Amino acid sequence: MEVYFDNSATTRCYESVAKLVVQLMTQDYGNPSSMHTKGFEAEKYIREAREIISKNLKVNEKEIFFTSGGTESNNLAIIGTAMANQRSGKHLITTSIEHPSVLNAMKYLEEQGFEVTYLPVDEKGVLKLEDLKDALRKDTILVSIMHVNNEIGSLQPIEQAAKIVKENNSKTLIHVDAIQSFGKFRILPTKLKIDLLSISGHKIHGPKGIGVLYVHAKVKIRPINFGGEQQKGIRSGTENVPGIAGLGVAIKEVYTDFEEKQKKIYEIKQSFIKQIKEIEGIVINGAEEAGAPHIVSVSFEGVRSEVLLHALEEKNIYVSAGSACASNKPAISSTLKGINVKKELLDATIRFSFSFDTTFEEIDYCIQSLKEILPRLRKYTRH
Amino acid sequence: MFKAFLIKYGEIGIKGKNRHLFENALVRQIKYALKSVDGEFEVTKEQGRIYIEVLSEYDYDEVIESLQRVFGIVGICPVVHVEDKGFDELAKDVVAYLDLVHPDKKKTFKVNTRRAKKSYPMSSMEVSAGLGGKILEAFEEMKVDVHTPDILLNIEIRNKIYIYSKTIPGPGGMPVGTNGKAMLLLSGGIDSPVAGYMIAKRGVKIDATYFHAPPYTSERAKQKVIDLAKKVARFTGPIYLNVVNFTDIQLYIYENCPHDELTIIMRRYMMKIAEHFAKESGSLGLVTGESIGQVASQTMQSLAATNEVCSMPVYRPLIGFDKQEIIDVSNKIDTFETSILPYEDCCTIFVAKHPVTKPNINVIKRSERKLEQNIEDMLRIAIESTEKIVVTAD
Numbered sequence: 008m009e010v011y012f013d014n015s016a017t018t019r020c021y022e023s024v025a026k027l028v029v030q031l032m033t034q035d036y037g038n039p040s041s042m043h044t045k046g047f048e049a050e051k052y053i054r055e056a057r058e059i060i061s062k063n064l065k066v067n068e069k070e071i072f073f074t075s076g077g078t079e080s081n082n083l084a085i086i087g088t089a090m091a092n093q094r095s096g097k098h099l100i101t102t103s104i105e106h107p108s109v110l111n112a113m114k115y116l117e118e119q120g121f122e123v124t125y126l127p128v129d130e131k132g133v134l135k136l137e138d139l140k141d142a143l144r145k146d147t148i149l150v151s152i153m154h155v156n157n158e159i160g161s162l163q164p165i166e167q168a169a170k171i172v173k174e175n176n177s178k179t180l181i182h183v184d185a186i187q188s189f190g191k192f193r194i195l196p197t198k199l200k201i202d203l204l205s206i207s208g209h210k211i212h213g214p215k216g217i218g219v220l221y222v223h224a225k226v227k228i229r230p231i232n233f234g235g236e237q238q239k240g241i242r243s244g245t246e247n248v249p250g251i252a253g254l255g256v257a258i259k260e261v262y263t264d265f266e267e268k269q270k271k272i273y274e275i276k277q278s279f280i281k282q283i284k285e286i287e288g289i290v291i292n293g294a295e296e297a298g299a300p301h302i303v304s305v306s307f308e309g310v311r312s313e314v315l316l317h318a319l320e321e322k323n324i325y326v327s328a329g330s331a332c333a334s335n336k337p338a339i340s341s342t343l344k345g346i347n348v349k350k351e352l353l354d355a356t357i358r359f360s361f362s363f364d365t366t367f368e369e370i371d372y373c374i375q376s377l378k379e380i381l382p383r384l385r386k387y388t389r390h
Numbered sequence: 391m392f393k394a395f396l397i398k399y400g401e402i403g404i405k406g407k408n409r410h411l412f413e414n415a416l417v418r419q420i421k422y423a424l425k426s427v428d429g430e431f432e433v434t435k436e437q438g439r440i441y442i443e444v445l446s447e448y449d450y451d452e453v454i455e456s457l458q459r460v461f462g463i464v465g466i467c468p469v470v471h472v473e474d475k476g477f478d479e480l481a482k483d484v485v486a487y488l489d490l491v492h493p494d495k496k497k498t499f500k501v502n503t504r505r506a507k508k509s510y511p512m513s514s515m516e517v518s519a520g521l522g523g524k525i526l527e528a529f530e531e532m533k534v535d536v537h538t539p540d541i542l543l544n545i546e547i548r549n550k551i552y553i554y555s556k557t558i559p560g561p562g563g564m565p566v567g568t569n570g571k572a573m574l575l576l577s578g579g580i581d582s583p584v585a586g587y588m589i590a591k592r593g594v595k596i597d598a599t600y601f602h603a604p605p606y607t608s609e610r611a612k613q614k615v616i617d618l619a620k621k622v623a624r625f626t627g628p629i630y631l632n633v634v635n636f637t638d639i640q641l642y643i644y645e646n647c648p649h650d651e652l653t654i655i656m657r658r659y660m661m662k663i664a665e666h667f668a669k670e671s672g673s674l675g676l677v678t679g680e681s682i683g684q685v686a687s688q689t690m691q692s693l694a695a696t697n698e699v700c701s702m703p704v705y706r707p708l709i710g711f712d713k714q715e716i717i718d719v720s721n722k723i724d725t726f727e728t729s730i731l732p733y734e735d736c737c738t739i740f741v742a743k744h745p746v747t748k749p750n751i752n753v754i755k756r757s758e759r760k761l762e763q764n765i766e767d768m769l770r771i772a773i774e775s776t777e778k779i780v781v782t783a784d
Binding site: 313314315316317318320321387 | 604605606607608641644645740
């Protein structure tokens with residue numbers, strides 16, 4: 008049995024998506040900017056995808072911008088609005104457990120003379136709203152909060168946060184990194200009073216190299232790349248038509264029978280948590296029951312995560328140590344530090360992330376394998 | 391502009407009756423190095439020199455770079471060809487050559503002529519003197535210095551006339567394969583690839599053995615070692631790499647022996663396995679990247695303890711090097727960046743906080759007695775299940 012529990016790193020592309028992508032690469036390969044029929048056809052695919060996305064988010068089609076993925080969406084949202092709104096102030100707020108594509112964009116802005124407040128989180132990885140209230144200033148132009156944390160799956164109270172921010176100053180913008188949550192929840196930016204929302208294709212069984220940034224029509228934003236003025240000049244560059252069309256299909260598929268899927272994946276997670284608690288010497292990080300339906304972060308006492316990861320791999324079970332996006336280098340995760348994981352467990356943490364396709368058999372097999380592997384690994388530890 | 395290269399080789403020129411063996415090996419290595427370079431080349435050996443004639447378009451930098459990886463080459467002289475159209479034409483060509491190749495004229499020079507084509511109407515001395523005069527006429531700032539000239543302008547009169555004055559340093563050493571073969575214990579670290587390079591520089595062909603310990607070490611760690619071998623293979627030619635699964639042996643030692651002796655005992659078994667492969671492939675020695683005192687397992691006592699299991703000589707070309715010196719070579723041969731990729735290797739996974747630094751061989755042997763029951767079988771299984779990979783430079 009092959010068990011892929013690394014769906015927060017990336018997901019398997021739907022067959023229907025892959026088929027359409029190939030078709031758009033080999034047959035309908037026109038450039039949407041071309042004036043002939045082939046260009047027009049390509050443009051139609053973009054229109055269709057844009058319609059699917061805007062209907063899903065219940066926003067205007069003009070508010071959808073296609074990017075190269077989650078990182079670019081986050082970069083564009085943060086740097087693009089900071090640069091465009093700096094006359095109103097140079098203060099930004101975010102949390103200490105954001106993805107590096109947010110944290111490093113913030114760091115860049117600090118070098119450019121902006122001031123950034125990084126809000127702490129509690130031991131469950133959740134932002135305290137009073138902290139947000141206290142941090143807001145007259146010159147705060149942007150608050151960027153991730154919806155679901157990529158390493159521990161904690162869920163941020165974005166609706167209440169947005170409310171607090173807008174009550175303080177209706178002009179302050181709110182950006183939500185929804186890369187881990189889109190496809191797992193229904194997200195309606197207008198209702199939530201969110202001004203900018205980042206989405207990534209390959210986290211929801213779509214292609215890699217495609218992302219979306221929703222930008223509310225009234226938001227002032229400046230481009231961060233320059234070229235042929237495609238997408239109203241906000242995001243120049245020939246549109247990634249296969250990626251865009253593929254993303255459209257993926258969104259359609261994900262949100263078909265959605266409530267049913269959502270219920271099942273919660274059950275999957277509960278089954279996993281229930282069973283893993285039977286194992287001695289483990290700590291579940293972040294909120295157990297609350298939180299995202301697809302991510303469970305577990306620390307294993309006396310085992311190094313890298314070794315456990317490879318031992319699981321020998322059983323055809325694929326997981327991440329910490330967060331895959333940051334774990335090419337075994338640097339200690341800022342999220343795990345942010346929620347005060349014990350020092351000796353920082354290097355002993357595995358992330359299991361499920362998808363709608365995950366089965367209960369896979370969960371059982373994984374638990375069984377852990378029960379088999381752990382005593383062996385714990386017998387031989389470094390002194 | 392340059393249509394040929396004259397290859398200078400120092401040391402191998404003095405090898406007496408074996409000289410032709412060394413020269414043939416060098417020609418072979420040059421041909422091998424040029425195989426991966428775009429263009430057509432002819433390598434010939436005559437009168438104690440090696441010429442590379444270029445028969446097609448080629449990239450100069452690419453040729454020089456690949457020749458600089460051929461051990462045995464001391465210098466590479468890029469050569470300009472001109473047709474023999476009489477002395478006056480030659481003088482014009484030589485002046486034009488100097489102007490192009492040596493833009494800074496505040497230099498002393500000497501002309502050195504060799505006349506391979508004896509039918510040429512002037513003697514070597516006459517050609518040198520004549521050209522010297524023309525050069526002085528053309529460039530006022532230049533001066534003659536026959537003892538220590540800045541520019542030694544060489545003229546070789548053959549069917550065509552060869553002009554050269556620049557010598558680009560080669561890597562030195564001796565052609566790979568002229569000094570037998572050795573087995574390198576290759577890890578993912580900084581030192582062992584450098585040790586392999588140093589031994590190969592002395593003309594030794596190398597094979598390699600790598601120990602991995604899944605799941606404690608990853609596929610990426612193994613790929614890293616293959617990548618390092620690839621880099622070294624640019625100097626040494628193809629490397630036969632043995633990948634030994636060492637996990638069970640390592641855990642068995644861990645279970646039965648004192649943990650502070652773990653590394654020493656482990657290394658003793660690694661040496662044994664490597665020696666087995668060395669004998670199998672006709673190697674004459676083992677090579678390691680050890681340097682005295684660098685870590686606990688590389689003190690004089692530790693080295694003696696690991697050495698004791700081998701009947702073959704163990705060569706340690708880095709023995710007197712400081713870390714920085716090793717890093718310098720590692721940068722030179724472009725293995726450093728790969729070496730520092732942060733994947734765990736099997737030497738560090740169970741390392742004790744305070745490993746013995748002065749192991750007593752008798753104590754170690756007593757500990758090893760606790761392994762008697764299974765170790766021979768385990769060694770045999772490790773050897774039999776070893777994966778063999780041929781690693782070539784891209």
